[in-house]
Amino acid sequence: MLHKIIFCVVLVVCSVKSINAQIYAEGTILSDESEFVCNRSGPQCADDCTTLMLCAAESMTPFANVSCAKSTPSLPYCVSNTCSSTPGNCSSALPFRCTSAGVFPDPNDCRRYRHCNESNAESTAYICPLGFVFNSKINLCEFTKSSHHSSKICNTVDCSRKTNEVAEYKPNRAFFSFCFVDSDGVRETIMFKCENEEYEIYDVSKNMCTFNCKKSGYYQDPSNCENYYVCSPSSGGFKAEKIPCPTGYYFDGTKCTKDSSKCIPGSLMEDSTEE
Incomplete structure (x- = not known):
């Protein structure tokens, strides 16, 4: 891994990392959000x-x-x-709402992201260097070689044709947006994320977060280890079936057992013998 230090145009020192020929950087705190900031020429x-x-x-x-x-x-x-002559879909001037603790992509600006300490609290805004966009899967700014490459990493959310309904965040389906319109017609794009963002994605057909199978196998339910998921091939991907253990039993990554020592909320125990 190659580490380099460069100076950003805002005279803030940024740490830049090169991993497998891809360049990443950390964003800097945007102290004054009312300050106008350019994204491109x-x-x-x-x-x-x-x-x-x-x-x-x-x-x-x-x-x-x-x-x-x-x-x-x-x-x-x-x-x-x-x-x-018309306002269009402009909601970026509204304060960002923290819906849970964690790091969120900004729905209106791919160079910005937000740190939330808790729900209903003020967020801390960060901005990526010029030429970088925020990658919400790794929580780093990623250098973009082209607009096509950029759209795979980050997209703004278009709520212009949605009224009080959910919009997908396609670069990372652990996140989703709600296109809120109040009684005065003011639009606001509110970002949410799945409780277990590492293991779940938002399923628009079910209107809820569901377990994300990445390969075949047996997996402990990260929300409740009294359950487990069986992931199997389906239509070029994988499907998950949620199965409960008997009452008083816990899934340890291989089987249901009365030993609760491997029951760690938020963890993901899996049967490594299943490929």
């Missing part, structure tokens, strides 16, 4: 949904800001990187 909308930023390459600070409301009163909103 060219015009782009700011988080206040009314300002059009003009951004130069390799700079996080816009060289000019255009107030849509002041410069073109008939086009007071900023939508799709231009001034517009």
Whole structure:
């Protein structure tokens, strides 16, 4: 593993790691979220949904800001990187809601992510260096070689055509969004994650988080070790069947037993003999 130290354009030292020719970095705390930050070269909308930023390459600070409301009163909103007469799907100016403790991708900006200490608390915002997007599967910023590569790692959530319903977060299905619209028509994209994000994914057909089989075998239920899952091949992937142990028994990775010593909430015991 190769470790390098570079200076970000915001004059903050960032640790950069090269793993198997892929470059990763840690984000830096965004102390002032009201500060306008560029993601790329060219015009782009700011988080206040009314300002059009003009951004130069390799700079996080816009060289000019255009107030849509002041410069073109008939086009007071900023939508799709231009001034517009309608507000569109702009919700990024609203405070991020922590729905549980942990690290969350920002649903409106692939360079940003959030640290939440607990539910209903304020989050700490982080931003990745230019050229990087947040990879929620490893909680690191990943250098993007192309827009196609970037979309596999991170996507913003489009709630423009959804009203009070769930939207998938395709780069990492352990996360999902709720497209909330209040009585005044104000839109907000609220991020959630499965309780056991390492082992579960959100199933839109069932409207709930389900166990994610990655290979055949027998697996302890990470939420309740009185149950276990049997994972078997199905339609090019795997399907999970949840099976309870008899009352007073616990699954130890191989069988149901009365020995509860291997019953560790949040862990994943598996039968390694099953391939």
